[in-house]
Amino acid sequence: MDVTLHLAQEPQADALLSRSPLAALVGMLLDQQVPMEWAFAGPYTIAQRLGADDLDAHDIARRDPEAFAALLSAKPAVHRYPGSMAGRIQLLCQYLVEHYDGDPARLWAPPATGREVLDRLLALPGFGRQKAQIFLALLGKQLGVQPEGWRAAAGAYGEPEAYRSAADITGPESLARVRAHKQQLKAEAKQAKDQQDHPKNPKKS
Structure with a gap:
């Protein structure tokens, strides 16, 4: 990935995330x-701890x-x-070995459509809809992988x-904007929950 x-x-x-599809996937998995x-420093x-320059799905899948x-x-x-995430990473790598010969890039290899890539990401262990859609958006926006219909x-x-x-993160400024957006969503969710738990005008019995 030349980005x-x-x-x-x-x-x-x-640099590792940029050149390694598996590192990017593992970083996405850890991002919770x-x-x-x-999370994204994790790969x-x-x-480093494996004494390697990259992550290898075959190697991780077969480790104790x-x-x-x-x-x-x-x-x-x-x-x-770390314990539970180690298990999830191994499950992910085992799935990639079984279905894609350990090569994550085959998840989005042409001529797959955006919908097909999303379905493949959804099938990965540990990837729910939100995580799969974010990774698909990352592929399209920053990694130059733009299959037909990827935005939709x-x-x-x-x-x-x-x-x-x-x-959407390309540096410190955009990171701050994404973080502010997430904080706003949390505040709105908390406000909605508070209103549900303590309605202003409760019905009288």
Whole structure:
């Protein structure tokens, strides 16, 4: 992938994400319940601890689960929940080995449509609709992978000039805008919950 991502906000980690489809997928998998930079720095940390320049699905898939979990748990931990995420990464790699000979790029190889790529991403262990759509938007917006209908398949995350997700981050400024958007969504969700729990005009019995 001849592009430079800025998701980890750390040059070596971002360089790995930029050249390695598997690293990008693993970073996307890790992107939950931790700051985005922490999640996307994870693939580089894992590669370093494996003594490798890249991540290899075949290698990760066949590793001893306890040893791999320990590798992710070593300080500084790769994730807030390194043990469970180690299992998810191995499941992802095992799926890629079984279905794509360990090559994630085959998920979006031509002549697949945007809808087909989304369906393939949805089939990955650990990828729900939101995560799959964000990754599809990342492919289209930053990695030059733009199958027919990709924006529609990515939903709101595929919209141009949006600042909703990792797909829209190209540097510190856009990271701040995405973070502000997420904080706004959390505030709105909290407000809606508070209104549901404590209605202003409760019905009298």
